Amino acid sequence: MARRDLQNVRAFITGTSSGIGRALVEALVPYQPRIVAVARRAERLAELAEKVRSIGAEVFPFACDLSDPLVRREAVNFAARKLGAIDLLVNNAGTGALGRFEDTPPEILRQVMELNFFAPVEITYYALPLLKKGQRPIVVNVSSILGHRGIPWRAYYCASKFALHGFSESIRAELSRHGIDVLVVSPGRTRTELFDGPLEKGKEPAWPEPAPVSPEYVARRMVRAIIKGKAEIIPHPWGKGMVLLSRLAPRLMDWILKRYA
Numbered sequence: 001m002a003r004r005d006l007q008n009v010r011a012f013i014t015g016t017s018s019g020i021g022r023a024l025v026e027a028l029v030p031y032q033p034r035i036v037a038v039a040r041r042a043e044r045l046a047e048l049a050e051k052v053r054s055i056g057a058e059v060f061p062f063a064c065d066l067s068d069p070l071v072r073r074e075a076v077n078f079a080a081r082k083l084g085a086i087d088l089l090v091n092n093a094g095t096g097a098l099g100r101f102e103d104t105p106p107e108i109l110r111q112v113m114e115l116n117f118f119a120p121v122e123i124t125y126y127a128l129p130l131l132k133k134g135q136r137p138i139v140v141n142v143s144s145i146l147g148h149r150g151i152p153w154r155a156y157y158c159a160s161k162f163a164l165h166g167f168s169e170s171i172r173a174e175l176s177r178h179g180i181d182v183l184v185v186s187p188g189r190t191r192t193e194l195f196d197g198p199l200e201k202g203k204e205p206a207w208p209e210p211a212p213v214s215p216e217y218v219a220r221r222m223v224r225a226i227i228k229g230k231a232e233i234i235p236h237p238w239g240k241g242m243v244l245l246s247r248l249a250p251r252l253m254d255w256i257l258k259r260y261a
């Protein structure tokens with residue numbers, strides 16, 4: 001596939017007030033992008049917009065809670081007014097959720113799915129007319145290696161990321177006739193604020209977790225994959241190993257995870 005030119009890219013990126021989303025905005029700055037940046041913390045978005053303006057990027061903050069289905073369409077309408085078209089849509093905002101299934105009421109699953117699954121799906125749906133007007137448009141869905149392999153203590157999070165994978169594969173085939181690519185990014189543990197979230201805090205996983213990488217590393221790998229028009233990346237080398245092992249030897253992986261659980 002021909003390489004994508006990101007110069008002056010018009011982007012809509014969710015979850016840009018911290019972590020991978022913020023690092024992605026900063027990684028795009030050299031391309032002099034125009035970005036609609038979405039998250040709840042308005043002051044963080046304003047600070048980011050101010051920071052990158054002086055170095056050639058235009059960021060239009062849209063502060064909202066994407067757990068609310070009603071604001072998703074408003075966010076896309078805002079992008080229509082600011083950008084006119086979308087070349088790059090990144091569904092990145094997400095929440096972690098940690099805890100044993102038997103101790104976690106199903107209401108929590110609804111919260112997780114609302115942000116990690118329904119928001120990306122609905123935003124993509126509303127953004128389709130703008131993507132169709134874009135230059136070599138691409139949808140990037142930020143999933144996880146836990147969208148490839150379910151692990152204990154993260155049943156709801158894994159379910160939300162598996163759902164995002166299935167959705168992404170289906171629309172990749174469908175949207176190809178409009179020239180819209182779909183990239184799934186499956187990071188492993190990354191040093192971000194994800195683990196400070198209300199559904200994570202105060203709970204310690206029962207197993208040793210591998211050392212995290214920086215969000216800047218993940219963002220650089222994402223930019224490279226977007227340029228190359230890739231379908232899926234697993235930025236962490238050990239993440240690739242884990243996904244491969246669970247495909248080649250699923251029963252061995254079950255055995256390992258049962259021991260930890």
Ligand SMILES: NC(=O)c1ccc[n+]([C@@H]2O[C@H](COP(=O)([O-])OP(=O)(O)OC[C@H]3O[C@@H](n4cnc5c(N)ncnc54)[C@H](OP(=O)(O)O)[C@@H]3O)[C@@H](O)[C@H]2O)c1
Pocket residue numbers: 014015016017018019020021038039040041042044064065066067092093094095096115142143144145186187188189190191192193194195215
């Ligand atoms: N960190 C990891 O180890 C890891 C591993 C695999 C996959 N991921 C995925 O990477 C993505 C980004 O997460 P991150 O690690 O960069 O964590 P993060 O630093 O916590 O970033 C999450 C972003 O989503 C935004 N967000 C959260 N709830 C929101 C809501 N209700 N409405 C609008 N925006 C909301 C947050 O901003 P506000 O709080 O300002 O709203 C923040 O900008 C997520 O989809 C996550 O599942 C992360």
